[in-house]
Amino acid sequence: MLMVKDVDLTPNPQALKFILNEKLLDKVTRSFKTKEEAANDPLAKAIFELEGVVSVFYMDRFITIEKEPEVSWGKIQMPFVNLIKNFDKNLIPKETEVSGSDENTTEKLKLINDLLDKRVRPALAGDGGGLEVLDLQDKTLTIRYQGACGTCPSAIQGTLVAIENLLKREIDPSMEVISG
Numbered sequence: 001m002l003m004v005k006d007v008d009l010t011p012n013p014q015a016l017k018f019i020l021n022e023k024l025l026d027k028v029t030r031s032f033k034t035k036e037e038a039a040n041d042p043l044a045k046a047i048f049e050l051e052g053v054v055s056v057f058y059m060d061r062f063i064t065i066e067k068e069p070e071v072s073w074g075k076i077q078m079p080f081v082n083l084i085k086n087f088d089k090n091l092i093p094k095e096t097e098v099s100g101s102d103e104n105t106t107e108k109l110k111l112i113n114d115l116l117d118k119r120v121r122p123a124l125a126g127d128g129g130g131l132e133v134l135d136l137q138d139k140t141l142t143i144r145y146q147g148a149c150g151t152c153p154s155a156i157q158g159t160l161v162a163i164e165n166l167l168k169r170e171i172d173p174s175m176e177v178i179s180g
Contacts, residue, residue: 002084007077010128014054015066015148016073017128018080022061028095029059029130031146042091050079057130057147064128064147108171109136115170120163124149131163134180139172142180 008017030041033055038044044056047063052071057064063084067076113133124131129149135142145152149159164177 002087002089004081004084008128010064010148010152012066012128012148012150012152014069014151015064015128016077017062017064017148018084019062020084022089024061024063024089024092025059025095029057029132029146031055031057031130031132031150033150041093043087046083046087047080050083051075055147055150057128057150059125059130062125062128066148066151106136109133111171112136112141112167115166116163119166124159127152139174140176140178141167142178144180 003021004018005021006019008019010017024043030044032038032041032044032048035045035048038048038056043058043063047053047056047065050065052067052075053065054068055066057066065076065080067073116131116133121131124145124147127149128147129152130146131149132144132146133141134144143160143163144150145159160177160179164175167175167177
């Protein structure tokens with residue numbers, strides 16, 4: 001049975017990270033910014049039914065929920081804990097293999113993703129968020145923050161600069177990183 005083991009604050013005041021007793025996913029992340037996006041994911045869809053939820057992000061052993069500023073966590077936390085206790089984990093859509101060798105994946109993009117996997121994504125996951133690479137055009141990398149990082153002021157400003165500086169040092173001094 002799924003259970004919430006702990007709740008962590010995130011740098012985003014409108015998001016909480018709920019740590020679970022069991023793994024939900026092994027490799028992928030799932031991020032939903034609207035109820036409509038979550039229509040084919042029973043877990044995210046059920047969470048969006050809770051009053052005030054504006055985004056759902058989950059991976060590994062945690063779920064990050066972002067709420068409307070005017071809604072108190074008191075209206076969300078206990079209903080969420082009960083939802084998780086009664087949710088059948090087998091309803092979570094199966095993970096599909098992420099192909100790392102398709103024609104559109106360049107060597108540079110593989111290096112970037114490896115670096116992000118080792119140095120950036122674990123830190124973001126610690127704060128209840130994630131990072132998706134959207135595109136690489138020449139020396140411009142377009143990324144999208146997920147979970148608590150999606151609307152967090154520090155992600156939008158400081159973290160973006162830190163990622164760009166890391167890629168400039170490790171990959172290419174003329175790299176540029178933008179949020180898409």
